[in-house]
Amino acid sequence: MMEILTDRVTRYLLRRIRRLAVLDLYQHAAVAGLLDEIAYDAGGSTGPTMISRWSPTVELMHLLSLGDQGKQILARRLGHAGQHADSLAEHWQSQQAPAAAAREARTSSMSSLVSSSACDTELERQAASERKALAVLREQQPLPKAAPVAVALLIARAVGSHPGGWEALRSILRRPDPFIVMRIPVPGFQRHCGRSLEDGLIIPSWMKLDELVRLAGICDYGDRRPGKLRKRIKTIAGSEVHKISDRALSRALSDAVNSEPPPPILLVDQTNQDLPEIIMHAADLVLEADGLDHTLLSELLQICCGIAPKQSLALMREKGLTLDHLHLDDLALIVRPGRSSAEIVSAFEALREDRASDLESGDGEGSDGSGRRKSSGVPEWRSGAKPEEKRKSAGSATVEVIRPQPADAEAVLRVETLSGYGEAADWATSLKLDLDLWRNGLLDWSELSSRLLLSGPPGIGKTTFARALCNTLQVPLLATSVARWLEASYLGDVLKSINAAFTVASEHRPAILFVDEIDNLGSRASGDSRGHKGHDDYWASLINRVLELIDGAAKTEGVIIVAATNLPEKLDPALLRSGRLERHVQIPRPDIDALTGILAHHLGTDLAKVIETAPKSDTFDVTQVDGKLEPDATKSSVEHIPVNAKASGSRRNTV
Template sequence: MMEILTDRVTRYLLRRIRRLAVLDLYQHAAVAGLLDELAYDAGSSAGPTLISRWAPTVELTHLLSLGSQGREILSRRLGHADRHRDSLAEAWQSQQPSAAPVRDALVSSTSSLVSSSAFDTELERRAASEREALAVLREQLPLPKAAPVAVALLIARAVGSHPGGWEALRAILRRPDPFIVMRIPVPGFQRHCGRSLEDGLITPSCMKLEELVRLAGICDYGDRRPGKMRKRIKTIAGSEVHKVSDRALGRALSDAINSEPPPPILLVDQTNQDLPEIIMHAADLVLEADGLDHTLLAELLQICCGIAPKHSLELMQEKGLTLDHLHLNDLALIVRPGRSNAEIISAFEALREERASDLESGDGEGSDGSSNRRKSSSVPEWRSGAKPEEKRKSTGSAPVEVIRPQPADAEAVLRVETLSGYGEASDWAAGLKLDLDLWRQGLLDWSELSSRLLLSGPPGTGKTTFANALCNTLQVPLLATSVARWLEASYLGEVLKLINAAFTVATEHRPAILFIDEIDNLGSRASGDSRGHKGHDDYWSSLINRVLELIDGAAKTEGVIIVAATNLPDKLDPALLRSGRLERHVQIPRPDIEALTGILAHHLGADLAKVIETAPKPDKSGVAQVDDKAEPEATKSSAQQSRVNAKATGDGRIPA
């Protein structure tokens, strides 16, 4: 029974993959001028329903009339001339038992209709001709890609291994709001499963994937097929669920289930970690399957490359090939039509040796796609308690330095709460911290956060220090860059690449802070003469325009916080300060007596009391000679020392 159910689900999923491939082929043929897409109303009871009908053009009809020569031209027009489709088609068709009979029946019925008296009308002749042309065109169908086929085979195994059988599964899947957990420990399964859902390769319709918890979805794919009618589904990645607090996870599940109408919920897990108890108790259906094995890989090679399973299994056993190191991306790159069995198995074997050496050196990749240098997939790298010298990370050619926040419970951590003299900037940081927590719980939209700040002030007022402290306060990475580093490349094209790279790194590390220092070096488009580069205004305008575009894009990207710093705010282009960009401008003045007191107390810490004790004592002989005019200054100095003493002893009371 289990085997029969697995086979049924496999055939169903492969038919959906083939259906999408046929639609893509028709679209390609339409672009090549071989098909016309016609829309007509199917006239359903629910109202007008437009359905596409594909009709061959005169050019396609002419090519088909040329026989084998026309088919060769057709193959070249569709880009399939070098794929040797005739020798590979059998493997695909063998997995599609319903496709060949349907095609044979179509050709048979067409032949019988040609000789029948019912073919007297021109309309019937045209319909038969169109069906035959489309059947010939489908012979150009390329073999399927490895990644979606692997996803289909793994899902079929998970469904087939469910102890309840098909009837129990169907009862759950028919519910309007099922909560399904799918656990398949294959690296990359989460993302590729999301792709298959969006393309309609698993469910009867294309799905619109929505994150149950922000930045913890299963796909970063985007809408590759716009215009499709999509059904909503809430998703969450098993590799990310441990980063969400139980309280936030419970609230997100409750909000989704209590919404109207409630969407289906799907958790896809590619790790071997235990899931939170709330997940396992709330799930209506848990589907599990093992990872890749020789049988599944042999079936994959048959479908995607036309390689007989017997030959694949023999070679894998001879090589002693293990598959636990393989990522679904590896299958997509290595398993391609035209490659021989030996080439594919040898590539997998070489990859295994490379991955094994990476694991020995600590540079391997875990099942969630993250580095094995992490202590645990449930603990983000920047919370792992690394040494201070390990907190900074290179980003290759991007002009960005990644600074990880120090653990919140570490001693002597630089935080905004411990800084003095920042005034409005401190208030902004405190508000952002509260709002960021609400956003993580799904209680606040990103557009409602004040996530863009411009700091200005004389040199030495601590703008960079504030950015580092903000990193620790919010517990998110700080991505430090500067306009001076952007301009090192000099040539416009190279500078634009560096600017793009900085914002790309910020998107990849979100939630994160992008700190742009010396932003005044961009200047203003209205002040080209003041630079002394009047002849290069186009150069500077291009840079400023690109930065404005990227800031606009970052403002709409959830999780990207932008903090810029400048000594000369008057030199900035006014467009940078408009609403939606660096709209919050805080000026940091030079520290006053109160701020200096706090700065000394912060840097000296526990040594402050000892420093005060060793301060020179006033000369008592000179006290009596103090002029009356100096008395206010002496009183003021005494008050300042009292404040310092209060900071050192932890007493918040400051005497008047």
């Protein structure tokens, strides 16, 4: 059976991981006094090349002479007690046979050149004894860590799915300065991919990762293994690229390409966002793969824990386990030798409930103020917290994430229960139907009306509408305002706050991004109207960035934008053009019918008692129909209803 490219790359990457594991094992044994390291110059063509030769000490030879007892002592000395080679997974074991066969072939070839003198025969016996000792030592090699193995499996899938085949890939990878984009939507992939590069686990070289753009690199690993000759590569994180202006990004790429010698460039992206056009056009190679799935996870458990794939697959399917919430750090913590498949899957289930709605783009998502994540393994609304409570989103204090209340909960604020919103309510109803079609793949996102500007006098209920829309559509509400963006004052920090708001919206999609007080941006046509004469460039930069991000969000499926203002006439006209906030709805003050519905909504079951306490009048004839007052009620009669009567504590003011 012909080996597919994915399997071939998987075998190669696992061999790289095993090579580093053997090196670490030898160094650990040297510290424990079991090996001696002798460094010598191999005389490479490019200069001095130092290579280590490892030889067993007398102590190691003595332990091996004790048989099984000596091996047990050896395992304790190395800290690997309880981990035996016979528990290694098939993929992990298969890396030992080719290497052992190659060593034996080299040994036989060298032996044929050695004379048959007694001295040479003794040297051969000593060499054979040392090789046997090193082979026994390698049996103590621990099972591999989950994170680098997961990175290897994901990269192998990305390479194997490339339509060009191996020959096309090899021709690009052999270039001295390739520009490669790797897109794998798994939280934490960027950082762990950088670690694997630095440790020489992806290509046969130790790498030094330089940031293409400052503070936008893929790894914070540092030089954990000093003294290694490293090749340099320029890197950039896909999660950070949207925070960089197109001009700055083009300039950085141009400087790298025109340097001498030009370095390789690698962009690693763990998000689902669209990358800038300049990236996609300039890249020599784009490798893409899906995220974690049951097959990949079962293979990971086989390699790292020796668990049979059929066993783990059956358990995951039985539990209906989903994996899109998992971070590679989660795999590193949970997938460890000695754990059963039931323990691992149970841990993943607990994380699913805790993080299914809080996917990690950064490492601090879902943490409290101290940076530590809540320890509860159940959703917040099951542990006593209200689902509508505000929670600050990681990476930006300018955005508050409000979760929708369950659709079957009592007294849920929904657009359907509001009165007086007219066109806005009709827009929300249509959007709900279209969103269901989009989720089922029956409607393209570009066909949805997903941009709305609400205007009206203060206190008319624009924020309330956004909250109700969150519950109607059953998607998160990401609340922010221009005033929060401007708290930073300095232009660079303000732009970062604006970028962060749209980034958070993209990470939580489908979601509603609600931007309040958008009139604070003003218009580029007249800086004097804002009272900031002489700072037009500052405000123009802000408006241009908001326009650019709205355009990008329009192309990003799942992001609904609702903006609110009291003064629509102060907005820049470009904000209202097609593809931006093209649907403008003015919310008027409530009329009699709207006031009647509002009072009925707030009073609820208390309405009948309120009517009973109303002053008697010949002209007052009000009854309750379907939770609302009869529309025949006159304004004077409605005003006589004691509106200070206590309503349910869960209800809020509608306007």
